[in-house]
Amino acid sequence: MATDAQYLCTGCGTTNRPQARFCTVCGHPLALSHAVTPEERVLKGRYHVLAHLGSGGYGKVYQAEDREFGNRLVAIKELRCRAMSEKEKQETAEAFKQEAFLLAKLVHPNLPSIFDYFTEDGNWFLVMSFIEGLSLENYLRKMPGNRLSVAEVMHIGIQLCTVLDYLHSRPSPIIFRDLKPSNIMRTRQGQVYLIDFGIARIFKQGQTKDTVALGSPGFAAPEQYGKAQSTPQTDIYSLGATLHYLLSGQDPSYTPFSFEPLDLPEYLGINSLLLAMVDPDVRKRPLNVIAVKQGLERILKQCPPGLVLRERSRRVQPSTPVYIPPLQAARPEIPPPSMHPRRGEKRSPLAFLQRMR
Numbered sequence: 001m002a003t004d005a006q007y008l009c010t011g012c013g014t015t016n017r018p019q020a021r022f023c024t025v026c027g028h029p030l031a032l033s034h035a036v037t038p039e040e041r042v043l044k045g046r047y048h049v050l051a052h053l054g055s056g057g058y059g060k061v062y063q064a065e066d067r068e069f070g071n072r073l074v075a076i077k078e079l080r081c082r083a084m085s086e087k088e089k090q091e092t093a094e095a096f097k098q099e100a101f102l103l104a105k106l107v108h109p110n111l112p113s114i115f116d117y118f119t120e121d122g123n124w125f126l127v128m129s130f131i132e133g134l135s136l137e138n139y140l141r142k143m144p145g146n147r148l149s150v151a152e153v154m155h156i157g158i159q160l161c162t163v164l165d166y167l168h169s170r171p172s173p174i175i176f177r178d179l180k181p182s183n184i185m186r187t188r189q190g191q192v193y194l195i196d197f198g199i200a201r202i203f204k205q206g207q208t209k210d211t212v213a214l215g216s217p218g219f220a221a222p223e224q225y226g227k228a229q230s231t232p233q234t235d236i237y238s239l240g241a242t243l244h245y246l247l248s249g250q251d252p253s254y255t256p257f258s259f260e261p262l263d264l265p266e267y268l269g270i271n272s273l274l275l276a277m278v279d280p281d282v283r284k285r286p287l288n289v290i291a292v293k294q295g296l297e298r299i300l301k302q303c304p305p306g307l308v309l310r311e312r313s314r315r316v317q318p319s320t321p322v323y324i325p326p327l328q329a330a331r332p333e334i335p336p337p338s339m340h341p342r343r344g345e346k347r348s349p350l351a352f353l354q355r356m357r
Contacts, residue, residue: 110163136181146249161293179238218253240277
């Protein structure tokens with residue numbers, strides 16, 4: 001039997017009642033959101049699609065109910081293969097399968113659970129726990145000045161250190177390799193989840209460098225550009241770039257490998273920790289994420305409540321884009337990003353790495 005249409009908030013993914021004008025969770029205008037009729041689609045004979053959460057290239061993400069498990073809410077990632085070339089199908093399906101196989105073996109409070117993995121009509125589907133909240137990227141945009149308080153960033157960083165330590169401490173260590181705000185979900189309660197394991201890799205002792213350069217410019221460490229193998233210090237670099245972004249509102253993709261000291265009390269030690277984490281020389285970064293976590297916990301204990309980076313220390317990001325040769329994307333459908341230079345300078349990650357040689 002058909003039911004009334006519902007409105008899904010494109011800001012946080014919450015399903016709202018038909019008469020609602022604004023999302024009850026994040027306040028996003030529902031007039032701009034997606035209206036869905038609950039009986040649109042059923043996958044594998046059990047997953048009742050409720051709403052389309054988002055799209056990107058060949059991929060889509062849905063909110064659905066699992067009819068065989070008490071109608072629990074799930075998120076379903078769909079990989080549409082029909083429009084791909086044979087080479088793209090092979091590469092993208094391999095990344096998709098790797099994500100499923102990796103996550104299926106992992107159990108951690110800061111990771112989504114994998115429930116199912118299947119193909120239907122030539123497409124791949126990954127069923128996982130539905131996380132109601134916002135990506136840190138979207139959450140940051142809603143904050144005054146596009147930045148978070150020091151205390152909140154420390155809490156986020158400590159959680160991320162906990163889950164990264166879990167990954168790095170596996171019998172075969174897992175390097176996430178694409179840590180950035182858009183790959184981190186935050187619930188209303190402040191819990192964060194790592195999502196999108198499409199380019200995570202198993203660390204191989206003795207391997208000199210990664211087979212393929214993968215990552216996101218600005219958050220990717222220099223070694224991800226084919227200079228060396230990704231290690232736990234690679235994730236430490238990306239974590240440092242992410243925390244710096246959350247504190248400052250300065251997107252590192254505008255000026256890769258350039259992180260200015262933040263105008264915060266020196267006694268907290270924030271700059272010494274963050275700048276060590278994003279040091280281009282992997283040998284100068286903290287030894288492991290446990291050391292980083294201990295540093296963040298020390299800062300949190302000393303941090304005055306409500307401390308936020310002062311406005312005058314923030315850089316103005318130019319609006320004229322300039323193309324920077326990117327790393328290979330996590331999946332072939334993602335277009336090369338446009339980056340912004342400093343004033344009077346076109347900042348290229350590859351040019352920077354040339355100078356390091």
